[in-house]
Amino acid sequence: MYSLILISLLITLQSLFVRLVSSGWSPLANLLSIQIRSLAYLFLRWIPAHHLPIAIPSIFAFYCLAWSRHHSQLKNSYLEEQPDDDEDEEEEEEDDIRHDGPSTSSSDPSTNQPAPSTSKDTPPPSISKSKKNKKSKANILQPAPIDPTASTETDSLILKPPSSNKKIHGSQRAKKNRNQPSSHPIKSFFKSIVGLSTSNTSANKFTLLVNTIMTLFCFDATFRTTVFDGQEDLSFSRVGAVGETWVKVHARIPPITTHPSSPEEEVQEPAPVGAQLVYRPMKPIGNWIMGPTLIPTNRTDWNTIGKIENLIPGNAYEYRLNLLESVKEPHPFFDAVGHFQTAPDSSNLSNPKADGGSFTFAYSSCIKPGFPYNPFRNQLHNDGAEQLAEMARKLKLDFVLFLGDFIYIDSPIYLGNSIHHYWRKYRQSFSTPGWRKLIQFTRTIHIYDDHEIYNDWAGNGNDTNEIFEPANKAYRDYLGEGNFDGPGKGENYYWFRYGDAAFFVWDCRRYRSSNEQLDDQFKTMLGHEQKQVFLSWLDAVNTTVTFKFVVSSTPFMSLWLGPDGGVDTWAGFLTERSELMDVMQFVPNLIVLSGDRHEFAAASIRETVVEFSTSPLNQFWLPVRTLSQENGLGKTGEDKLLKYIPNGIHKFSTLNVDCRDPKKPVVNFQLYIDDELSWELKYEGKPVKEEPKQLGQLLPTWDQFLNLIKRPIRWFSDSDARPPSLTPSFPDEPTSEPLLEASSEDHEPHQPPENLPRPIDDEL
Structure with a gap:
């Protein structure tokens, strides 16, 4: 409401200003027309900002008023000249009658004489244009002077010929009308394309038509998916979290509605809602095994989770959904067979040939179906998901992390x-052809960010907030329940292990303080409990797992500024970040994955922690650069930029984790932008000291943890008291064993400079 009032006020002031400095309506119509086309293009192809659906129709309403007034002025100007043309034609007709037609006279031939003409020296009476316009045809017919000496029986009426001055004046006026200023057809056409008014009424009507179509496109992009396209009949199944001996299958199973094929046919009772989950091993292929029964309800928008247990680690399976209590009869909504593979056996990772020694996953964030707008395509198209699905099929990705x-x-x-608005948005995202292809090839696990709740959301730990409560329930119905279980019921942060890598996924929205709060020891993004659990997790995986991945929905580096980059990212929570980094810098092989900014950046933090931030998968990017080495802690050298690539509306990254050689563990990072490999990096990790063990066996008690956090350096041996340095990653002269090195392949224009990449902002 406030946005509408503000926009209307700005347009009104703008209109008054143009009218004050201009004598006509054409400049105002031109200004509003250009604004409509510029904002419509910006909204449909660049940034679907939430202010533009209000601004564009408001401007269009003012434009229609200005266009109609300008059109009326052109029409009135044309009609003002029409009486003069008619008068000239009448004068010419009477002139013809005067010279060629017979005169009316008496029967006496003596009186049939031409009327005496006026003297040459006597000028004819002049008639002003304003007076002429008030006179009728009687002005043309005047009684001729009568000779008093003539003898007549009947007075005669002689047509008075038009004066020579009148005739010349009329012809000049006709010539003036013929030479009215008019735009050349080609010039008028180009003005219409730009959106400018002309003196050609047909071109102006074309301009109005184009602006109307642009406004209707904006209405279509705004309301088709927001109000009308509910996708209530959506059905799908996907694989979520996978353990060594279990798997979660998420499905949406709406009611089966049957309609009579003829009026005489009786309406059948609706079939029971639900499905039977069955599965079987693939190597070797076995018989179908009855799994859990899935019974959804409308309280979850027909979403349900089935958990299959007692599986074999590292084994491939296929599953399908059948009718209730049926092993063989497929459910009509699910004719395709799904596949999954359990996590590798963590107790066998010392075997170089173990399946968990090498795996590949991808990650990204930020999708808006139907962007950029194309009226001739499916309004739920998702080209970024299409590209990711093709890559998942090609690389046989083990899983996809989606970061909000x-x-x-x-x-x-x-x-x-x-909650129905939130459910509708989730149904639309799952309805996109690209995402449906993706979940056929690989499993997906998620965490939310702000736009699943509201822009720049800060929950402050208030779970009963009128916005967060329905948003969180919708998230858990469609995404959260399919993730790994958190430490408590309803918690959205979680951790898991896959092969020789451990993952901790932060919840950066539920417990965060307000972005405007003073950055001190009381300002938090994670909340006290989540932070303590995370630090305990770091202690558990420090020397038991080779690679550690920390997943943050918002960037951990402090190099972003912009309108909200300095407050909505960790740049606005530097006190808490410093507290975390005091521990994280001593954990070997720690990599942070983030998204949110609709750009790509890679950075090192305190020369030990490496961060990759990748987004969007299908959203806009801004030509305005918002990241720099001079922002945040970049000026102090704590954060060092490795690579910055803002361009591209489809971005995702793949990471191949290869620990088959325990002495030389490697992560191969690849960035894909608009379906092309744009940059890659090779991260060479350090070998860990201890053999991998079960994660749960190493979690300390709270008292032990509190003692450890007071002296974090003692968590490590004397050789690890000094944090591993990333300096060899960016040497002036190459070293023999770099910890982090760029790929030697050339991928212009994003090729790092010679002598390996240094922390410079070469894209700014």
């Missing part, structure tokens, strides 16, 4: 906090 903004509840407009 799976929906945009506030874009293009926010309709309120009803």
Whole structure:
């Protein structure tokens, strides 16, 4: 409401200003027309901002008023000249009658004489144009002077010929009308393309038509997916979290509705809602085994989770959904067979040929179906997911991590906090052809960010907030329940292990303090409990797992600024970040994965922690650069930029974790932008000291943890008291065993400079 009032006020002031400095309506119509086309293009192809669906129709309404007034002025100007043309034609007709037609006279031939003409020296009476316009045809017919000496029986009426001055004046006026200023057809056409008014009424009508179509496109992009396209009949199944001996299968199973094929046929009772989950091993292929029964309800928008247990580690399976209590009869909504593979056996990772020694996963964030807008395509198209699905099939990805903004509840407009609005957005994201292809090839695990709730959301730990409560429930219905279980019921942060790598996924929205709060020891993004659990996790995996991945929905580096980059990222929570880094810098082979900024950047933090931030998968990017080495802690050297690539609306990254050689563990990072390999990096890790063990066996008690956190350096041996340095990654002269080195392949224009990449902002 406030946005509408502000936009209307700005347009009104703009209109008054143009009218004051201009004598006509054409400049105002031109200004508003250019604004409509510029903002419509910006909204449809660049940024689907939530203010534009209000601004564009408001401007269009003012434009229609200005266009109609300008059109009326052109029409009136043309009509003002029409009486003069008619008068000239009448004068010419009377002139013909005067010279060629017979005169009216008496029967006496003596009186049939031409009327005496006026003297040459006597000028004819002049008639002003204003007076002529008030006279009728009687002005043309005047009684001729009568000779008093003539003898007549009847007075005669002689047509008075038009004066020579009148005739010349009329012809000049006709010539003036013929030479009215008019735009050349080609010039008028180009003005219409730009959106400018002309003196050609046909061109102006074409301009109005184009602006109307542009506004209707904006209405279509705003309301088709927000109000009308509910996708209530959506059905799908996907694989979520996978353990060594278990798997979670998430499915949406709407009611089966049957309609009579003829009026005489009786309406059948609706079939029971639900499905039977069955599965079988692939190597060797076995018989179908009855799994859990899936019974969804409308309280979860027909979503349900089935957990299959007692599986074999590292084994491949296939599954399908059948009718209730049926092993062989497929459910009509699910004709395809799904596949999954359990996590590798962590107790056998010392075997170089173990399946868990090498695996590949991908990650990204931020998707908006239907962007960029194309009226001739499916309005739920998702080209980024199409590209990721093709890569998942090609590389046989083990899983995909999605780091938030799976929906945009506030874009293009926010309709309120009803859970049905959130459910609709999730149905639309799962309905995109690209995402449906992706979940056929690989499993997906998620965490939310702000746009699943509201832009720049800060929950402050208030779970009963009128916005967070329905948003969180919708998230858990569609994504959260399919993830790994958190430490408590309803918690959205979690951790898991896959092969010789451990993952901790932060919840950066539920417990965070307000972005505007003073950055001190009381300001937090994780909240006290989540932070303590994370630090305990670091202690557990420090020397038991080779690679550690910390997943943050918002960037951990402090190099972003911009409108909200300095407050909504960890750059606005530097006190807490410093507290975490005091521990993280001593953990070997720690990599942070983040998203949110619709750009790509790689950075090292305190020369030990490496961060890759990748987004969006299908959203806009800005030509304005918001990241720099001079921002945040980059000026102190704590954060060092490795690579910055802002361009591209489809970005995702793949990471191949290869620990088959325990002495030379490697992570191969590859960045894909708009379906092309744009940059890659080879991260050579350090070997860990101890053999991998079960994660749960190493979690200390709270008292032990509190003692450890007071003296974090003692967590490590004397040789590890000094943090591993990333300096060899960016040497002036190459070293024999770099910890982090760029790929030697050339991928212009994003090739690092010679002598390996240094922390410079070469893209700014």
